[in-house]
Amino acid sequence: MKAINESAPAGKANFINTMTQKLGPLLGLIVLIIIVSVLNPSFLEPLNILNLLRQVAINALIAFGMTFVILTGGIDLSVGAILALSSALTAGMIVSGIDPILAILVGCILGAVMGMVNGLLITKGKMAPFIATLASMTAFRGLTLVYTKGNPITGLGDNHLFQLFGRGYFLGIPVPAITMIITFAILFIILHKTPFGRKTYAIGGNEKASLISGIKVDKVKVMIYGLSGLLAALAGAILTSRLNSAQPTAGTSYELDAIAAVVLGGTSLSGGKGRIFGTLVGALIIGTLNNGLNLLGVSSFYQMVVKGIVIIIAVLLDRKKSA
Amino acid sequence: MKAINESAPAGKANFINTMTQKLGPLLGLIVLIIIVSVLNPSFLEPLNILNLLRQVAINALIAFGMTFVILTGGIDLSVGAILALSSALTAGMIVSGIDPILAILVGCILGAVMGMVNGLLITKGKMAPFIATLASMTAFRGLTLVYTKGNPITGLGDNHLFQLFGRGYFLGIPVPAITMIITFAILFIILHKTPFGRKTYAIGGNEKASLISGIKVDKVKVMIYGLSGLLAALAGAILTSRLNSAQPTAGTSYELDAIAAVVLGGTSLSGGKGRIFGTLVGALIIGTLNNGLNLLGVSSFYQMVVKGIVIIIAVLLDRKKSA
Amino acid sequence: KPAKKENLKDIKIGLSVSTLNNPFFVSLKDGVIKEAKSLGMEVKVVDAQNDSAKQINDVEDLIQQGVDLLLINPTDSAAISTAVQSANNINIPVITLDRSADKGKVEALVASDNIKGGEMAAEYIVDQLGEKVQVAELEGVPGASATRERGKGFHNVADTKLTVTAKQAADFDRTKGLTVMENLIQANPDIKAVFAHNDEMALGAIEAINSSGKDIMVIGFDGNDDALNAIKAGKLEATVAQQPQLIGKLAVDAGRDVVQGKKVEKMIPAPLKLVTKE
Amino acid sequence: MQIMMQDIYKAFGTNQVLTGVDFDLRAGEVHALMGENGAGKSTMMNVLTGLHARDKGTITIDGKETYFHNPKEAEQKGITFIHQELNIWRDMTVLENLFIGKELKTPFGLLKMKEMKALAKKQFDRLAVSIPLDKEAGACSVGEQQMIEIAKALMTEAKVIIMDEPTAALTEREIEKLFEVISSLKKEGVAIVYISHRMEEIFAICDRITVMRDGKTVDTKSIPDTNFDEVVKKMVGRELTDRFPSRESKLGETMLQVKDLTKKGAFNRINFSVRSGEIVGVSGLMGAGRTEIMRAIFGLDAMDSGEIWLDGKHVTIKSPDQAVKLGIGFITEDRKDEGLILDFSIKENISLPTLYSFAPKGVINEKSERDFVEMLVKRLTVKTESADTRVGDLSGGNQQKVVIAKWLGISPKVLILDEPTRGVDVGAKREIYQLMNELTDRGVAIIMVSSELPEVLGMSDRILVIHEGKITGELTKEEATQEKIMTFATGGL
């Protein structure tokens, strides 16, 4: 009797726990938005919100892929370099006369291939993901510089669709934001509603057991690193359109922002635990921070300090809640 | 009886395994040296070797601290930022008239304190080391920029001892190289001959079991992150003396080189396994690569590609051998 | 659409800088702020940290804050174009500093002539050491317009009158200048002079040369305080001095004129000056 | 389904594990596979299901030579393996665990949640398990996790089920349920390979038994044709006298006393004491909270209130290092996860709690460390060629001895043993019991948490029974019986 009485509140506490765990990052975002908009009401202007969404799209897309990678217990440091290399290759194709949309498509495939190289190093080569992608990051960045000779690639013409891709609007919403939302929806379904998603969690939760359960761990991992590369390339295409050029140094340290978004979204770096919705929220937190601090006129040096501290606080609060 | 007979060859195979494991990185270094010096004999000139040692010192010192951190299963992304901040603070003190050697000492202590902040975030705050040090990296870097206003700090005077520290020679050997070797010797003893070292391995091998065995896991970790910060600051002092100024952007992405050195030296990123001698060799490999590729006149773009590929090959070979 | 504003006190300037981790741009920013202050205008500063994508976001954020005038120091000339176009779309005038924008309507570019500067450096070496001596080149951040243009100017002269035996990127960074130079000396023992694309790298290179015990002449670019001191001390041979404060000031002045409806020159050069010990 | 494995060889590197093992399984039988730790039982089954490739030998299934390449293939052919090491995803729900790798999906590739829930529910009902399907598996007790594994195996419609120590983490009630299920499976013609170190079980449910020793088959017999002593003799290669070595308890002063220990949701007003030289057994159903009480005493988990008195003094223990300093040792129930550092040598593991005593000058004195460790290794008869062997390479029983040796090193006043013989073979078990007796002879106070009733009855001077976080009964050695313990354990009076 006693035990049952006691366990009832425990069940409730559990429920509250999971709810705050799920909502934790979202609450953080809301608090942040309130603070920023009190300090500078122009933050909430529709134009700025649309702006923000467009700014967030690139980091969010990369972070979506990173979420899958981190869920398997891995990490992908090469996303920024993949973005740069695929962007350069895409721009190169466009300059050489290939249809821009086709070029973007091919660029995304090349990005996926680069990601799969990571996956192969990690699975077949049995390298730690950190070191494999650190090395490939260096190599891809080098290749980008070799290919571009260190110069930006310009002269991408004025194909309307191509320009729309990074700069345009559809029904008043920036196209990059639309791309982000559609991608999110697709990935959400894959992660939470299909066997592939289950496998992703399973590998991160217990790789050995997954193997014994007949999951083709290596294959799934290669696909996931491929996905990460693909999304980095997609983000790269948006950037190429926004900058109307391919920059050899594009994407430098984007991996860190993407990882920060994933972690702020509550996904555990040790794998097996987390949600892609959290990542979207995490990317929005970072974006709001960047945009908000700019709007508040905080100097870029202090911005870094604030960003570091906000990440720490957010993660600490999250730990507290789930503890 | 049976068991003993059978285990004898196992013991031998084991011995060979550990030997190749221990020598693996060293063999790699030797092969690399042979290749480079065949292609350009001036590599082996004493002056160049001394040069190389001096160049390697900074990365090696940081990587020594990183070895301890990685052995516990952690990671420290903030070392480059700690280097920059402590270097700026040290330079600030010198400019304000404090004795340079005292300033270096205080700077190292400050570096240790910054490292301990990481340690506390990780232990008391239960943050993943990756994210804790990523956040503190951002914050420390921001503080450096705030403190220096983005400008280098110069006018460090011409105290002889201070200049010696980064630029001088002792018995014909560059002082940074001597600092590196002495530090190595001390850390080697700590890691392999003292209870503290044993605990470092134990925590990385199985944190829960270590805790239950009465090890003050949190305390040891805080000390280790402190050590990492201390060594980053020491490396920073050398750099400050070499550049005769503190640079706000100093140390950017040094963490990656340090981690690469540790991993090339055969230490496992999952903790509990590895040796500090390997790290010294790893740092020498990276140094030889940088120096050698320059001597061979390889363009800096291709250098990056080569560096990435060499890291991959080295790690793959190491895996093969130890498998 | 921002109307012409007669009262300067109502004018809000947005300044987007490529990076503030470099004394050159800090001075440039200071020049802008000082001049604006003296005219009673308000300035909002954002720092792109050398990331073109961040710079576009920064400019959007400035526009959001309702600035009347944009001063942009592009991280990259090509990449900034779309941001300039966004400003054009809502008729906010744009002036670029130190580096140009490839596309979009820019009222004026205030900059040193980097190509000319590169040529000046090469010619100085020829004057001092004669033709065909071996020289090395320390390049700035690959792809940056300053790197390209200074390199171009330098080679305009050096390719015929000097022998460029080595060139490596050291990213406008003093630390890299040091290590890259150490290696260059080892690989090319007969170098007689070095042209560094900025002073930071030049100062790093000097430390490397000092510890090698060789006698190599170093020429920098920018003319920052450290470099001028080093020239006085006889460590640095010469620098092609820019006047970043002046660039900032000229940009504000041009901006004022634009907002008040006056005509301004498309290209406003800030004078370069070769500084040597004499 | 009928399986024949003949003359199977398997080596891991230079470690020859199987050297010509024969094993055969008939439809509808429960076949016990027994042997000491490290005899090769699990390896044999891993060879059958394709996790490991055999080096030599033939496997025929229903008269046809068949070799699986991976466990999934075996499962598809009707052979399911409940592994000794639990394959649990701690962060996933019970439902997700049940269907990993075999999720049901619609033609569009989406998960069929409803169908999976219904199936799972059906299976749980059959096993009388009442774990909520959306509970995180990591929050389940080891016993519950074991039940999840069993349910998972039963969902595959297997014709052969291999159970590798399925009851190691279960208590009597679950075991009874499991046995019911086994007999119903048997009636359906399912064959079961039953690996266990628990003698009683073998004789209760098995039809035939194969005994392995040192990588070889010693004998296969029909259960009615053999007996307890014969099986033990075949396993260890010699006569083994009484299972529980007799002992004279010489009880001394009260060594440890706990007063009103309380932790919300875990345990409530726990009072008991242990005297020097005494073994107090702690019994209870799975999830009763025994482990949590011990963890709190040792300072691993915080508790809400309560006092601990050691050797007559009131002490506060906030962390394990304080407990160790006070002379309390804790042998945890999960030796791989909490007891050992698998990559460390025997030596390094054993000296861990006492490191500083070998480093009076700051540097570890290798020789005194080695002497000390070798003394303990000899005393506990750890089977190894040297103290430098990696602990991860030892068999389960020997690993357990290393954990015990580690704690003997601190010369403990109080030793807490949580499931000290879980997964340990009869021979090693007896040695551990012997050791416990030696310790009590020297005045150590022992708390032994155990789910094995014979062990609790055979070894304890006094028995505490825990039910849902409270002590519901205390029995002396003389009054204790299985029935009485079970009554208290289930909360009845």
Ligand SMILES: Nc1ncnc2c1ncn2[C@@H]1O[C@H](COP(=O)(O)OP(=O)(O)OP(=O)(O)O)[C@@H](O)[C@H]1O
């Ligand atoms: N993957 C492996 N690699 C190397 N050695 C192994 C491996 N798996 C098992 N062994 C070794 O094979 C031997 C037999 O192990 P196995 O697990 O089959 O024994 P077991 O009879 O199941 O024992 P227990 O009763 O303890 O479970 C042991 O010495 C073990 O260390």
Ligand SMILES: Nc1ncnc2c1ncn2[C@@H]1O[C@H](COP(=O)(O)OP(=O)(O)OP(=O)(O)O)[C@@H](O)[C@H]1O
């Ligand atoms: N990590 C955990 N998270 C949440 N609940 C847990 C956790 N570990 C144990 N529990 C719960 O705490 C209760 C007590 O578990 P405990 O391990 O103390 O039981 P026990 O009597 O030792 O039984 P067992 O035979 O399972 O070891 C159980 O209901 C269990 O489900």
Ligand SMILES: O[C@@H]1[C@H](O)[C@H](O)CO[C@H]1O
């Ligand atoms: O002109 C500036 C300075 O020379 C600076 O040192 C690097 O960037 C260039 O654009």
Ligand SMILES: [Mg+2]
């Ligand atoms: Mg087994």
Ligand SMILES: [Mg+2]
């Ligand atoms: Mg228990």
